[in-house]
Amino acid sequence: MKLKYIIVGIILLLFILSSSSNFLDSNRIAVLEINGVIDNPKDYLKSIDNISKDSKIKGxxxxxxxxxxxxxxxxxxxxxxxxxxxxxxxxxxxY
Structure with a gap:
């Protein structure tokens, strides 16, 4: 009887671990905050460039x-x- 619970527990653990790795590899949406006076775009342009190069970011x-x-x-x-x-x-x- 204990062996049955251990096997079920191991199967559940493997299922949870496999699901979490798929979650981490899923598509993402990036958020870019532009605050204050826009006088030097370098940081924003670098962020936008990094976002465009990341294949996991879909929006x-x-x-x-x-x-x-x-x-x-x-x-x-x-x-x-x-x-x-x-x-x-x-x-x-x-805003």
């Missing part, structure tokens, strides 16, 4: 809390987001 949410910034910097971020949208869905929220 991007961009949260923007900014009063604005320089035209050139904002345009660079916009163009980079347009490029990533060709590969992954991208959604922006402004």
């Amino acid at each position: 991007l949410i961009v949260r923007i809390d900014s009063p604005g910034g320089t035209v050139g910097s904002s345009q660079e971020i916009y163009e980079s987001l347009k490029d990533i949208q060709k590969k992954n869905p991208c959604s922006c929220k402004y």
